[in-house]
Amino acid sequence: MAVIQATKISKTFYNPSESRAVKTLDDVSFSADKDEFVVLLGPSGCGKSTFLNILAGLTSHDRDGGKVTVHGRTVLAPQPDLIAYMFQDSILYPWRTVIKNVELGLETRAMSRAERRERAFKYLDLVGLRAYADHYPRQISGGMAQRVALCRSLALETEIILMDEPFGALDEQTRATLGSELASICRELKRTVVFVTHSLAEAAFLGDRIAVFSAQPGRIKIDIKNNLPRPRVMGSPEFRNFVDELWLHLQDAKQQAGAAPDRQGSPLGAT
């Protein structure tokens, strides 16, 4: 049963440097089922973030009959009780401690201070940061800061979490560790996740399904089920084969967009 359903979504932006309207997304249909982890993968500029913003109700789509629904109800504006959104450079407020940053999104909810604190600690425990609750952002590492931002999104306890390259700014090792934590947390908490990445390895590691976008205008070129068993082992032959498959789809997507394909073989890394 689809939790999120996007039907025939198109988006046109006015490009001031070319003085014309440019179609960024064209007729994109997509769904995510309950508890599913769906990855959006595609060449830079193909409209992944725009599409995620439309799912979140942060950006409008063209008024040409397309629509986004969550549990059958049309999304026209942000739905903070249903959908949490985590950006690549999710900012922690420097003047608030770690725990106060996690509590941030809960302050508009009808909760007592004690309930908020209990909820924030629950998620800090989940990512192993309880001991840092009273630290300020400047006193923790970049990887820890992203964990705190992840806690802030999880603490909202929304059914849906949208993530736009949340670990993109981190080094590879920290990114892999956080990806692994995220995968087990989302399975345990049963959340429906739509996750944008450039990384083939991240897509293969995290996704139950991977929607590969082509560019100019962005369309879903192929939607692939990821049959790799869990726990997934990054170096295993099956994992490498799947990354190779994704890489080939991406090369096709880039060629369709008129870009030169990569000359080297499939990397286990960024697109």
Ligand SMILES: Nc1ncnc2c1ncn2[C@@H]1O[C@H](COP(=O)(O)OP(=O)(O)OP(=O)(O)O)[C@@H](O)[C@H]1O
């Ligand atoms: N507010 C806006 N106004 C005009 N053009 C925009 C706007 N937002 C995005 N675009 C254009 O839409 C296209 C898609 O951008 P988007 O950020 O969605 O792509 P992306 O696939 O997420 O890229 P990347 O992977 O590099 O982050 C780009 O050409 C971008 O310049």
